[in-house]
Amino acid sequence: MNNKQIVAILNQLADLMELSGENAFKVQAYRRAARTVENSRTPIVEMSDELEKLSGIGKGTASVIREIIxxxxxxxxxxxxxxxxxxxxxxxxxxxxxxxxxYTLYKKLHITNMVELKQAAKQEKIRSLAGFGPKKEQKILEAIEQFSNRPKRAHLHVAMAVASAIRKRLEGIAEIEKIELAGSIRRYKETIKDIDFVVATDHPVKVAEQIANLPEVIQIVGQGETKVSIVVDVEGMVMGVDVRLVTSDQFGSALSHFTGSKEFNILIRQRAKQYGWKVSEYGIYDPDTDQTMTFKDEADFFAQLELPFIPPELREDRGEIEKAELGALPALIQLRDYRGDLHAHTLYSDGSHSIKDMALAAKAKGYEYIAITDHSQSLKVASGLTVDEVYEQWAEIDQLNQEGLGITILKGAEVDILADGTLDYPDELLKQMDLVIASVHTQFKQDEETMTRRIIKAMENPYVNIIAHPTGRLLLRRDSYEVNVDQLFKAAQETGTFLELNAHPHRLDLNDQLLKKAKEEYGLKFTINTDAHSAEGYDYIIYGIATARRGWLEKKDVINTYTLDQLRTVLAKN
DNA sequence: GCCGTTTTCGGCCCGACTGTTTTCAGTCG
Incomplete structure (x- = not known):
């Protein structure tokens, strides 16, 4: 029984209790306990005796968890x-x-599923219930209708593209003084449900009207004096957008409020309570003076609560407030610390640009080095290179390095880890490379033990430097394969292997939580790479850096911030 | 069900919006 399974059971319990009309705070208590388990550093099974020490878990929940275990x-x-x-x-x-x-529909009308609900609404059976009316009935029908074709969660880069198009529109509205992205997209969460903006204006109604009339708007979900909710279509990308309208005096507290996360906001409010204050999007209210303090800047808002500015990527209730209080927040890695990409593909395998073009594009980004890491021979779908082709490629790289492009090209490969854990190239070849990336591209369905052993075996190869996209997930498409991350991290520690944070917005693998765990519990170092299959692919680095920041990584934790000499030293594994 | 510098009872984050209501409940973020 792992933590994930316990979390699932606790959440199911909360859902069903809620549906049976149970006290909402009780439900919330189980959800909170589930969250605590989810964020727990150690397997809950191992701490069965001291469950009550965890915050949000008391006698009742502890005995529930013990029963589950x-x-x-x-x-x-x-x-x-x-x-x-x-x-x-x-x-x-x-x-x-x-x-x-x-619950009411079930009790009064014995509705048990979507089909029965639709039927009852169509037959106008719902409007006669107390507290219900024709509009509610209509809303239910619309909700069912939209359920299948409503905007789904989007990958981060898609949401960013939509956000930047809408931002340009907002910049064209004269009455708007200030615009800032908020919500999960400002925190760089890996997938986004809808896009939040906070806007400062003295003319909210006028502004709301103009926003609702933007050409991209395909649906107006709600429109009031403080908020416009719309659905937009930007070049076929359909997403929900919420724009919050505040005065410029309120901008700082509103930005914090709408950036969240929800859990972070709760902690902020609880903190304000210790001072006898009440926090809302409009500011901090002091009942003693009956005054609301307002803040133009977010930093001033935090300062009032005696906190330093907390980067949005950290606002997830993972200990950041505690650290902020102590002045011990991590100095998060920044884009400007990054010196080169160590995972890129070319025309030799499934990339769409030549080595030279990839090198020049990297140079244009200000990089000092780049590693060419095409696929290995058995990965036929990606035109993996035979041993002979690898030698051909090296000749070209040598040539380019001699010419001097103003950037160093490193010789590498992304070598498949075969089903039994052996590698797709002989050691004789691997040992001549500047760096070797190993990764899993086949046989995802292996059981946890087999998969874990398979990857660890690859790490034990003396020439393997990096494991790429270690959990193999594809966001919104495929779960990670079964693998024991603790054993993986331990092996990385023992073999001196670097784990990749793959920056491609479909992957972001390792994810934020695993990065934090690997750093704090195993002291691992990482490499952030875009896995670029074209020159444009390098642009995804921003998502890698953002995810690293969500994982509390600092410059020193990431080898791509090293100088070429330092990098060569850590890559010379044996 | 959890929790305590308002401490073993009585709260539990706060406000907007909507639809149902003549003062509020449910939902959402």
Whole structure:
């Protein structure tokens, strides 16, 4: 029973309790406990005796968790499952429909799934219930309609593209004084549901009207004096956008409020409470003086609570407030610290530019070095290189380095880790490379033990420097393969292997939480690479840096910040 | 169910918006 499984059971319990009309705070307590387990450094199984020490876990939840650990199930949950129709929780996914509504519909009209709900709404059975009316009924029908074709979560780079198009529009509205991105996109979360902006203006109604009339708008979800919610279509990318309208005096507190995360905001409010104050998007209210303090800048808002500026990427309730209080926030890595990309493909395999073009593009970014790492021979779909082709490529690299392009090109390869953990090139070839990346591209379905052993075996090869995209996930498309990350991190530590943070917005692998864990518990160093398949691919580095920051990484944790000499030293593994 | 520099009871983050209501409940972020 791992932490993830325990989290899933606790959350299911919370969902079902909520649906059966249970006290909302009780539900919240289980959700909070689930969160604590999720963020726990050690496997919960190993600390069964001291569960009550964890914040948010008391006697009740502790015994629930113990039951899960010992029996693998939870009687309370099984009971709720018996009482409630199995498809009822699915209805929670409908926008605008919450647990209270679902519970009432179930109790009064015996609605148990989406089909029955649609039928009841169409037959106008819902409007007669107390607290319901024709509009609510209509909303339910629309929610079901939109459910299948509403905007889904988007990859970060897609959301960024939409955001920048909308930002340009906002910049054209005369009454707007200041614009800032907020919400999860400002925190660089790996996928984005909708885009938040905070805008300063003295004419909110006028501004709201102009925003609602932008050419990209395909739906107006809501429009008030403080907020416009729209759905936009930017070159086929459909996303929800919320624009919050405040005065420039309120901008600082509003920006913090709408940047979140939700959990971070709760901690901020609790902190304000210690001073006897109340925090809202409009400022900090002091009941003693009946005054609301306002803040033009976010930093001033934090300062009022005796906190330094906390970078948005850290605002996730992972200990950042505690560290900020002590003045011990990490000095997060920045884009300007980055000296070169160590994972790039060319025309030799499945890239779309030549070695020279890739090198010159890297130079144009201000890089000092770049590693060419095309695929290895068995990966036929990506035109992996035979041994002979590798030698050909090296001749070209030698030639270019001799010509002197103003950037050093390193000889490398992204070598497949075969199903049994052996590598796709002989050691004789690997040992001549400046750096060797190893990665899994096949046989994703292996069980955890096999997969873990497979990757560790590759790390044990004396010539392997880097494991690329270590968990193999594809965001919004494919879960990571089964692998024991603790064993992986331990092996990386013992063999001196660097784990990659793959910056491609479909991957971002390792993710933020694993980076933090690997750094804090195993003291690992990392490499951030874009896995560029074209010159434009280098641009994704911003997502790699942002994810590293979310993982609390500093300059010293990332070998791409090293000078060429320092880099060569750490790559000379043996 | 959790928690305590307001400490073992009575709170639990706060406000906007919507739809149902003549004062509020549900949902969302």
């Amino acid at each position: 010992e029996t693998g199930r939870l009687a309370q949950l099984d009971e709720l499952r018996q009482q409630l129709p199995p498809e009822l929780p699915d209805l929670l996914a409908l926008p605008g429909i919450g647990p209270k509504t679902i």
